[in-house]
Amino acid sequence: LKAEKVKVTFVLKDGKRLETEAKVGDTLLDVVVNNDLNIEGYGACEGTLTCSTCHVFLKQSDYDRLPEEPCDEERDMLDLAYGLTDTSRLGCQITLTKDLDGLEIQVPETINDARN
Numbered sequence: 679l680k681a682e683k684v685k686v687t688f689v690l691k692d693g694k695r696l697e698t699e700a701k702v703g704d705t706l707l708d709v710v711v712n713n714d715l716n717i718e719g720y721g722a723c724e725g726t727l728t729c730s731t732c733h734v735f736l737k738q739s740d741y742d743r744l745p746e747e748p749c750d751e752e753r754d755m756l757d758l759a760y761g762l763t764d765t766s767r768l769g770c771q772i773t774l775t776k777d778l779d780g781l782e783i784q785v786p787e788t789i790n791d792a793r794n
């Protein structure tokens with residue numbers, strides 16, 4: 679069985695767009711790691727909800743169609759991220775579904791490791 683794929687685009691702080699194919703069921707952090715996307719410092723805690731370096735901004739319409747709301751641990755960690763917005767999420771907590779095809783993910787200017 680071939681894994682289902684969706685297209686997602688990471689937009690870096692300098693405006694560079696990294697378009698990539700991602701597997702349904704992977705988190706955005708998995709996508710960065712598995713596709714060797716070069717985003718400095720991203721995902722430092724490997725998805726264990728302790729660093730907030732996977733902070734991303736979403737478009738409101740994308741934010742609204744995410745299947746899951748952030749859990750308390752994610753909210754706590756988001757509070758430690760720089761430049762928090764109403765459509766901020768942690769990439770390690772977003773699992774791709776088929777409906778999320780075309781997702782556009784803005785990477786913040788400053789990546790802050792909350793463990794430092």
Ligand code: FES
Pocket residue numbers: 707720721722723724725726727728729730731732755768769770771
């Ligand atoms: Fe560290 Fe998401 S990778 S909180």
